[in-house]
Amino acid sequence: MQPKYPSDSVTTLTDLVLPGETNPLNNLFGGELLARMDRAASIAARRHSRRITVTASVNHVAFNRAIPLGSVVTVEAKVSRTFNSSMEIFIDVWTEDRESGIRTKANEAIYTFVAVDETGRPVPVPPIEPQTELEKERYEAALRRKQLSLVLAGKMKASEATELKALFAE
Numbered sequence: 001m002q003p004k005y006p007s008d009s010v011t012t013l014t015d016l017v018l019p020g021e022t023n024p025l026n027n028l029f030g031g032e033l034l035a036r037m038d039r040a041a042s043i044a045a046r047r048h049s050r051r052i053t054v055t056a057s058v059n060h061v062a063f064n065r066a067i068p069l070g071s072v073v074t075v076e077a078k079v080s081r082t083f084n085s086s087m088e089i090f091i092d093v094w095t096e097d098r099e100s101g102i103r104t105k106a107n108e109a110i111y112t113f114v115a116v117d118e119t120g121r122p123v124p125v126p127p128i129e130p131q132t133e134l135e136k137e138r139y140e141a142a143l144r145r146k147q148l149s150l151v152l153a154g155k156m157k158a159s160e161a162t163e164l165k166a167l168f169a170e
């Protein structure tokens, strides 16, 4: 399969925070943001693989900044690394100042998607070649995150997680 670039899968969703989507502090409800990130990540995974894709795991979410009612929120997702059938998707969340238009990073997340056939069986996806420094950094660390996710899900023995062991040995 022909390799693809992370830029081939970039998916940007921009939307407002409306009253039905907030918590009692009038900030965006976490579950609403998770859904927006899942949608963007799903499209990015589909753009990379051109297959049906399903969420296999939410590896990491950091709700660093509250996002107030009325904010314009942009969710940017792109594939950071592929393995055989699975893809790591990195998601950056930005808010936009109404007057200046300046964007501030609010949150980030990492999801794993798997490409499947019509019967739900995993199928291979094209490899990926990171281009920018940030893409290379995210690519390098992705195997470690995959192993951690598999260990936490009980799908890999900790003793087999070579990248994690190397991390703690440093």
Ligand SMILES: CC(C)(COP(=O)(O)OP(=O)(O)OC[C@H]1O[C@@H](n2cnc3c(N)ncnc32)[C@H](O)[C@@H]1OP(=O)(O)O)[C@@H](O)C(=O)NCCC(=O)NCCS
Residues within 6 Å of the ligand: 054, 055, 056, 057, 082, 083, 084, 085, 086, 087, 112, 114, 116, 120, 121, 122, 146, 149, 150, 153, 155
């Ligand atoms: C995700 C799913 C297809 C994996 O199927 P499976 O039978 O476990 O298949 P495999 O063990 O071959 O795993 C397929 C790939 O997913 C990866 N994977 C599975 N669970 C994972 C996890 N928790 N974290 C990271 N990667 C995971 C495997 O490492 C493998 O990757 P690779 O092919 O790139 O090496 C299957 O569990 C599924 O359909 N889950 C439901 C998905 C869904 O409905 N999501 C929406 C939730 S409402």
